[in-house]
Amino acid sequence: xxxxxxxxxxxxxxxxxxxxxxxxxxxxxxxxxxxxxxxxxxxxxxxxxxxxxxxxxxxxxxxxxxxxxxxxxxxxxxxxxxxxxxxxxxxxxxxxxxxxxxxxxxxxxxxxxxxxx
Amino acid sequence: xxxxxxxxxxxxxxxxxxxxxxxxxxxxxxxxxxxxxxxxxxxxxxxxxxxxxxxxxxxxxxxxxxxxxxxxxxxxxxxxxxxxxxxxxxxxxxxxxxxxxxxxxxxxxxxxx
Numbered sequence: 172x173x174x175x176x177x178x179x180x181x182x183x184x185x186x187x188x189x190x191x192x193x194x195x196x197x198x199x200x201x202x203x204x205x206x207x208x209x210x211x212x213x214x215x216x217x218x219x220x221x222x223x224x225x226x227x228x229x230x231x232x233x234x235x236x237x238x239x240x241x242x243x244x245x246x247x248x249x250x251x252x253x254x255x256x257x258x259x260x261x262x263x264x265x266x267x268x269x270x271x272x273x274x275x276x277x278x279x280x281x282x283x284x285x286x287x288x
Numbered sequence: 289x290x291x292x293x294x295x296x297x298x299x300x301x302x303x304x305x306x307x308x309x310x311x312x313x314x315x316x317x318x319x320x321x322x323x324x325x326x327x328x329x330x331x332x333x334x335x336x337x338x339x340x341x342x343x344x345x346x347x348x349x350x351x352x353x354x355x356x357x358x359x360x361x362x363x364x365x366x367x368x369x370x371x372x373x374x375x376x377x378x379x380x381x382x383x384x385x386x387x388x389x390x391x392x393x394x395x396x397x398x399x400x401x
Contacts, residue, residue: 216392
């Protein structure tokens, strides 16, 4: 079974609009971390935001926020005020287990975001 | 800026050749990883290491091998390259805390002809 599910292969948004990229996850461990990465066409992976399973508040980093709904096992990324430079592939990832730091990130299939002017 | 480096960035090589993809990090991270990614697709974990002399296979079966003789160095070797090995290979490292993100190198795009 997929640990990380991203159901939107592609999303289109206009500049200055907000966009939500969906991510659901599957784990039975109470301790886990959720990450979002951006991958531009150049190929590098850029870390955006992190949410821990025990964090009480949704994580925010500048224009990025994470809509964490633990009961639904969802961790959607919200990008406010989209910019042309936001056009890229976005990956949701999870690290799980009691020794969370000791496990590797498992990635979803990604969502391609296209921002138009 | 992350201090993790991969060489070469691009490699075109003939079938049957032995190749080594280099990955080095200067952050002193114990954890290092290799991911394989086809264009526009998800990343698949193929190898990881928790420290010197520790290596494990990832979720995706791979004919490659890795070694971790020094903390900063985590090379990946293909003894006999095949066209099916054509892909992008991404190396990453992370600290030993739960909230620590993985830092990625810029990747090696391998083409086997």
